[in-house]
Amino acid sequence: MTTLHTPRLTLRPITPDDLPRVLTYRNDPEVARYQAWALPATLDSVAGLVSDQPLGAPGWVQRAVTLRDGTVLGDVALNTQGPQAEVGVTLARSAQGHGYAHEALHALITHAFTDLGLHRVHASIDPRNTPVAVLLTRLGFRHEGTSLQSYRHRSEWTDDALYAVLAAEWTA
Template sequence: MRLTTERLVLRPLTAADAPAFAAYRSDPEVARYQGWEAPFSLAQAEEFVRDVGAADPTAPGWYQFAIEVGGVLVGDVGVGLHENGMQADIGYTVATAHQGHGYATEAVRRVLAYLFEVRGLHRVSAECDARNVRSVRLLTRLGFRQEGHRVQHTWIKGEWTDDLLFGLLAAQWRATAD
């Protein structure tokens, strides 16, 4: 599975990506609102890359796209396809050094186009820590609607956090893509 944009290549993660993957996931600023702890070891990265590298992007479960710019791994986009094959969850991570260039927006937009226009999904959902303002802006910019706010819902990294729930329907996607 390989998707492209003007600046990006979205492709499967490979064993060669593990060191860069471990490096950006070890950054405390990158990990702050995510479900993993920093540091993220090379062994953890190798195992993760091995597991998701073998995944089928058309089968239910999680699939991870590497975000590559000029041959450099700058982040990843995860898609969790539901068992019904008609909806998915999405998540994304970009290395600190590569944030602020629109790569996350461009990558997620391309993955959404694939999910809605090629795969024919009905709905894509996303969830984020309410304090993650940049993620909220990205989702809103791409047409997601905030559908919920779960107060002190998740115990993570020694504190209770609020979760925001977002959704995007295929019909909404088509309306904004025209």
């Protein structure tokens, strides 16, 4: 199981003990607004986030984002498909605006390129989620395009903005 460390954070597998906290922030309407999971989230629906799969295993692999004292702030995810992967991040509202998402994603993406040898990492977001668009741009992602009204989300047609960065760009 892959665990990553930054100056302030640990990215570690989500455990069953974390699930009540995960359930709380995933049911916050502001946190869930641009996320794809069904609401309300239930213990059964978040139980699938508990996994002993290493980062880089095919499909979505989640990691709890915790302070060094163990406080769960949110989670990050890597969805590896061959030499590429999609990333995602979810933080409790109280953890937003402190640079934790930047720090956690930076560690995750560095791991993806350096340790896993991936070629490309991308993120798909609702373009109304301006803070995440700014975050991805600050991390060095480029906006590759937006598909207009390309999927139904919470009873409305929603745009989908694609951001990506290549390994050669990241390591430069």
